[in-house]
Structure formats: C-alpha cells, structure tokens
C-alpha cells in the first residue's frame with residue numbers, strides 16, 4: 001500500500017478489534033449520520049474487515065477514496081458518502 | 083431516536099439490508115401494531131413483528147388454542163391475551179413493548195381495522211390463504227371490500243407462511259417500500275400470486 005495524504009474528514013470511527021459483519025454495520029450507521037458527499041474515516045484491524053468494509057461500502061454506492069496502512073495490521077479507510 | 087448498543091447488535095442483520103439500514107430499523111421500532119383478530123396466522127405474524135422490534139399490543143380476550151406455539155404457550159390458553167402477550171414479549175424482545183409513534187392493525191379475519199399505521203388482514207378462502215394490505219394512502223373502503231371475501235380458516239403449515247408474509251407486508255408498509263394497497267394469495271403448495279382488488283364505488287370495479 002502506498003502512502004497517501006489523508007483527505008479531510010467529517011467523522012471518524014475506530015473499529016479496531018471489531019469483526020465482520022459488525023464492522024460494516026457500524027460503518028453503515030456512521031455513514032447514515034453524514035450528509036451525502038461528506039467523508040468518513042474508518043480505522044480497522046485484521047484482514048477480513050480491510051477487505052469486506054470497502055467492498056460493502058462500494059456495493060451500497062459510497063466512494064472508497066483512499067486506504068492506508070496505519071500500523072501493523074491496522075488500516076485507515078476514507079469513504080465518501082454516496 | 084438513536085439505536086442503543088444492544089439494539090445495534092440485536093438488529094445487525096436488518097441494518098445490513100440496503101432497503102432498511104439503521105434509519106429503517108428506527109422506523110420499525112417507532113411503529114406499533116394492534117392485533118385485532120384471532121388465529122394461528124396472526125399469532126405467527128405477531129411473533130415476527132415483535133422480533134423485528136415493532137411494538138405489539140393486543141386487546142383483552144382469552145388466548146385461543148390455535149394461537150400457541152410461537153410467543154404463547156399451551157398454558158396460556160384461556161388466560162387474558164393482553165397480559166400473556168406482555169409477559170411473552172418481555173421475555174422475547176422488550177423492544178416490542180412501549181409507546182409507538184404510529185399504530186396500525188393486523189388481524190386474522192374477522193377483525194376490525196383502525197389507526198394511521200399499516201393495516202394487514204389475513205384470512206382464507208377455502209384452503210387458499212389471502213392477505214390484504216393498506217398503507218396510509220390506500221383506500222380503506224377498497225381494503226375492507228377486498229378483505230371481506232376472506233374468512234377464518236385452518237391452522238397448520240400454511241398459517242405459518244401466511245403469518246410470515248403478513249408480517250413482511252406490514253413492515254414494508256411501515257418502511258414506505260410498498261404500494262399503498264394490495265393483496266396476495268398463498269396457495270396450498272406455497273405459491274404466492276397477486277390478488278385482484280375489489281374496488282369501492284368511488285374507485286370503480288376492476289379485476290375479478
């Protein structure tokens with residue numbers, strides 16, 4: 001994963017230690033609280049969430065803006081609400 | 083209203099559905115259903131609606147034998163339905179108790195319908211199950227005429243399926259996902275077909 005400049009965010013949720021599908025349940029609830037076009041930053045740990053959360057977000061019409069490895073096994077994901 | 087941590091976990095499968103989400107679940111939690119008829123299909127629908135977090139209430143009359151097996155137990159037969167339902171709901175899903183912001187009605191026929199929320203009638207025509215549903219914008223007279231062709235009927239496997247369909251129809255109306263008025267037939271073999279509506283004088287006769 002190449003380093004990216006983090007986009008400006010409107011909200012952040014820390015889902016480290018959470019497993020699927022609760023990771024996307026909580027991501028979806030956080031996205032519902034935002035206006036369309038606003039950006040949510042999601043902090044995730046583990047391989048499954050890093051794969052599933054961006055895929056589910058895309059399927060529901062949100063934009064995956066960027067993803068970056070923050071630490072060993074931890075990724076930061078930026079989603080723009082669709 | 084925001085979902086509590088317990089509710090996020092309890093309704094996680096609902097939240098994941100694209101048509102529902104957290105907002106849809108909040109809507110279901112704010113919707114009430116009064117049980118206005120009697121029968122196995124209605125009892126099944128009540129159990130599904132309670133599991134989805136709708137507020138379920140019933141009028142005072144004794145529990146009938148065919149209503150046991152889902153929320154109610156055989157011991158409850160002959161006891162007051164209202165009190166037995168409250169006890170069962172407290173056990174099954176406490177979210178199903180309390181004050182809703184809008185109330186509709188679900189009844190296995192013969193039953194009466196009132197309230198600003200969804201109306202769902204369940205009944206039978208021979209061995210065929212039928213359900214008629216109406217949202218706020220549906221014509222009450224067309225609903226009542228169409229439901230009038232149905233009567234009470236058998237308990238059994240098809241009652242379970244009819245009750246599950248009735249609960250789904252009620253939830254779809256509560257979520258604004260459904261036509262304002264419609265009906266379905268459920269055949270003995272489990273096939274679902276649209277039902278022609280028996281239109282009132284002001285909406286003209288169609289179908290049949």
Ligand SMILES: [Zn+2]
Nearest residue numbers: 221224282285
């Ligand atoms: Zn009419």
